[in-house]
Amino acid sequence: MSSLIADFLHQSGGTAVIDGGLATELERHGADLNDPLWSAKCLLSSPHLIRQVHLDYLENGADIIITASYQATIQGFKAKGFSIEEGEALLRKSVEIAREARDVYYERCAAACSSGDGADGGRILKQRPILVAASVGSYGAYLADGSEYSGNYGDAITLEVLKDFHRRRVQILADSGADLLAFETVPNKLEAQAYAELLEEEDIKIPAWFTFNSKDGINVVSGDSFVECGSIAESCNKVVAVGINCTPPRFIHGLIVLLKQVTTKPIVIYPNSGETYDGEQKEWVVAVAEQPQLPLEGYTGHSPAVNLPLSQSDYPVIRKEANAQTNLIYMSRRLAAALGYVATLG
Numbered sequence: 001m002s003s004l005i006a007d008f009l010h011q012s013g014g015t016a017v018i019d020g021g022l023a024t025e026l027e028r029h030g031a032d033l034n035d036p037l038w039s040a041k042c043l044l045s046s047p048h049l050i051r052q053v054h055l056d057y058l059e060n061g062a063d064i065i066i067t068a069s070y071q072a073t074i075q076g077f078k079a080k081g082f083s084i085e086e087g088e089a090l091l092r093k094s095v096e097i098a099r100e101a102r103d104v105y106y107e108r109c110a111a112a113c114s115s116g117d118g119a120d121g122g123r124i125l126k127q128r129p130i131l132v133a134a135s136v137g138s139y140g141a142y143l144a145d146g147s148e149y150s151g152n153y154g155d156a157i158t159l160e161v162l163k164d165f166h167r168r169r170v171q172i173l174a175d176s177g178a179d180l181l182a183f184e185t186v187p188n189k190l191e192a193q194a195y196a197e198l199l200e201e202e203d204i205k206i207p208a209w210f211t212f213n214s215k216d217g218i219n220v221v222s223g224d225s226f227v228e229c230g231s232i233a234e235s236c237n238k239v240v241a242v243g244i245n246c247t248p249p250r251f252i253h254g255l256i257v258l259l260k261q262v263t264t265k266p267i268v269i270y271p272n273s274g275e276t277y278d279g280e281q282k283e284w285v286v287a288v289a290e291q292p293q294l295p296l297e298g299y300t301g302h303s304p305a306v307n308l309p310l311s312q313s314d315y316p317v318i319r320k321e322a323n324a325q326t327n328l329i330y331m332s333r334r335l336a337a338a339l340g341y342v343a344t345l346g
Contacts, residue, residue: 004179004207005240005266008063011129018064018133018270019057026053036144037080040072043090047097054101059108059123063130065101066182069094070137071144073169088172095176098132105130133209134178138191139165149213149246151187151222162194167202170195174204181208185246188222192229196236209241209268217251218258226258234263243268 009016023039029049035041042050050068057065072094077087105125112125139162140148147153173181181204183195192210199208210233212220220229233242242265244255249271256267 008129008131009266012063016063016131017061018268019054019062019066022050022053022066022068022070025056026050029053036071037076038071038141038144039068040070040076040090040094043068043072043093043097047093050094050097051101051104054098055105058101058105058130059125061124063128064133065098065130066133066135066184067094067098067173067178068135069173070135070184071141073137073142073165074172075165076142088168091169091172092176095132095134095173095178099177102130102132131179132177133180133182134173134176136166136170136173136181136183136195138185138187140187141185148185148187149215149221151191151220151224153188153190157190159190159194159197162191163198163201166194166198170198170204171202174202174206178206180206180240183208183210186210186212186229187220189220189224189229189232192232196232196239199236199238204238207240208236208238209243210239211243211245211268211270213246214244214251214255215248217254226255227262230259231262234265239265241266241268243270245270247271249273 023033026039026042026046026049027033029052031039031042031046031049033039033041037044039050054065069091072091074084074087074091077090078084082090106127108123109125109127113127138148139153139157140146140151142165170181183192186192186195192212195208195210198204210229212226212229214226215221219226230242233239242259242263244252244259245268247255252269252271256269259267
């Protein structure tokens with residue numbers, strides 16, 4: 001399993017660009033996401049918008065696109081009146097849409113190649129490896145009460161409860177044609193352990209990454225040790241990369257240092273812009289004093305495949321509102337409208 005991400009990163013020059021915020025772009029296209037299903041609502045109402053956002057990111061240089069399944073759960077669809085079979089079909093649909101967008105992109109690349117125009121209208125049309133990552137949001141994301149930003153599920157939510165909650169969803173996504181599973185915004189050690197055990201118990205055949213969120217730069221949002229959470233990912237052979245998402249940029253550098261103490265796996269990074277989620281108001285609150293810090297400042301690669309941004313000119317502040325049309329940012333290798341990347345660090 002590790003060979004997939006290793007080969008992919010090697011072909012990408014050591015650093016691969018992840019797409020940006022899906023919900024932000026869907027709303028910019030006119031989608032109303034005020035719903036417990038959040039961006040997964042568009043699987044029902046406007047799948048064409050999801051496809052277009054995936055395509056927009058690919059045409060702006062993303063190497064990995066993440067499916068619209070973060071808040072898509074069988075239990076969540078059931079609460080909206082759908083049967084278990086219909087919920088499973090919608091999970092599969094999230095992967096199908098991303099794969100369709102990749103196919104369309106490759107067709108456009110081929111057409112551009114035949115015409116000799118690889119940057120048509122500012123679009124990046126370059127044949128390259130592209131991965132589809134099936135997003136698995138936390139139990140807190142299903143609750144839609146902001147608890148994925150606190151990690152506080154209460155004493156009734158045990159390891160077995162979490163495994164049972166996620167089991168069928170993970171099975172469906174793993175068998176739907178995705179290249180890997182992206183367990184995102186993991187808020188506590190218990191859920192990380194549940195994911196790791198689930199991957200082994202179900203003998204999931206595709207690799208996974210775990211990304212945790214933090215609000216203090218030392219622990220995950222529940223207060224559990226970030227290092228201990230990273231160790232769980234390191235100990236699971238089916239996890240091929242580990243990292244940080246939905247976390248203020250000023251904490252990223254220190255969290256990478258902590259991860260490198262316990263893992264040799266590639267690091268995944270896609271921070272937010274430093275805001276804090278207010279679960280009661282259901283909105284992001286801007287931290288006025290936020291001073292982002294360059295995540296990879298001071299790192300050097302010891303492998304010829306590593307090509308990392310090391311200065312502010314190469315790695316400007318990545319903001320949450322960067323999207324597929326505006327606020328384009330320069331990565332070390334290309335212009336890309338993306339919020340994060342996965343890299344091999346020496």
